[in-house]
């Protein structure tokens with residue numbers, strides 16, 4: 365087990381520079397246009413695929429290939445420093461890959477995760493579909509059903525998924541559905557929906573406040589049939605988990621001890637990465653505001669020489685560093701120990717709030733120029749709000765942390 369260290373190794377420094385150069389040279393210049401057009405940035409994703417940044421190999425080496433856990437947050441911070449919408453267009457597939465890694469067998473991982481990414485010449489997308497119109501935070505109440513057709517050895521899925529990143533434009537969709545609604549989240553399972561499967565279609569595409577380059581849409585499942593082998597983790601594991609859940613239903617005191625909720629385990633593992641996304645946006649805003657404040661003059665001197673502005677910048681930089689420390693700690697723990705007080709949720713909670721606050725302060729520092737589209741800080745502020753919402757809202761992170769701290773059921 366490597367010691368927790370804030371010193372990045374040579375490989376990590378190289379990756380940091382590599383991603384930063386891509387963010388600066390390719391992502392940032394494209395950002396205003398894709399924000400305005402609200403279109404998926406295929407040319408940028410293709411460029412990222414060509415250099416190997418958008419690939420299963422990169423994700424595998426930055427996650428399982430890195431015992432420190434820091435490579436992924438470092439790379440993500442640079443990417444989102446470039447732009448959050450395009451960053452998510454590049455990273456969104458990672459959520460589907462993480463769901464396959466977290467719930468599937470090693471064989472399923474090797475079969476499906478590379479297909480989520482495609483090849484450098486022909487990149488594809490993956491989508492992780494949990495949320496529904498009436499079930500966002502409360503994932504235990506999913507209505508999408510999966511029914512086993514024994515004669516055909518096929519699962520039949522019906523339902524509507526809401527707010528899905530890459531929904532309908534992905535090649536591989538990973539769908540969480542209820543097999544036994546009575547068991548709530550413990551009766552749910554994750555299914556691979558292979559490319560071009562009949563019955564899966566895109567519903568409405570949402571028009572969003574921020575991260576507009578990322579595609580977010582409904583996914584409609586109408587009698588979607590997939591082979592039995594598309595159940596992640598396999599039938600035996602599901603039957604075993606549901607049998608234990610039924611047993612626990614008869615003994616509610618033991619139910620609290622049972623883990624294995626497919627969607628939640630994926631989110632818990634990916635929360636520090638979402639924190640790193642938020643830090644990328646927040647750091648961009650601090651750097652931009654600092655540079656602006658050293659050039660813009662008011663009352664005969666650069667505004668940074670007015671304490672009101674200088675102290676704001678000092679607080680902004682401090683908040684970003686504090687959030688990054690929590691994210692790096694959570695990422696290290698995820699690889700080397702176990703969370704004690706929901707440190708993954710802590711890191712996402714702090715980083716999301718920091719991004720919203722810091723980008724708002726950056727607008728303040730730019731004054732009127734901060735409020736117009738000619739300057740990027742208004743876009744960064746619009747983008748930042750998503751980090752308080754997806755992959756567990758602010759309040760859900762607080763719930764998870766409070767439960768871990770107290771060991772009590774808090775609703």
Ligand SMILES: Cc1cc2nc3c(=O)[nH]c(=O)nc-3n(C[C@H](O)[C@H](O)[C@H](O)COP(=O)(O)OP(=O)(O)OC[C@H]3O[C@@H](n4cnc5c(N)ncnc54)[C@H](O)[C@@H]3O)c2cc1C
Nearest residue numbers: 492493494495500501527528529580754755756757759775
């Ligand atoms: C741009 C975008 C991309 C997304 N991508 C994906 C994706 O790829 N896959 C996917 O599955 N989902 C995705 N989501 C969905 C996202 O995870 C949900 O929007 C989020 O979990 C919140 O669910 P909800 O919108 O239904 O809000 P609700 O759950 O209805 O919450 C509404 C409000 O009530 C609060 N609340 C709810 N329960 C409690 C409680 N117990 N205690 C206190 N407060 C509570 C919430 O914090 C929130 O403030 C995405 C969403 C967006 C906006």
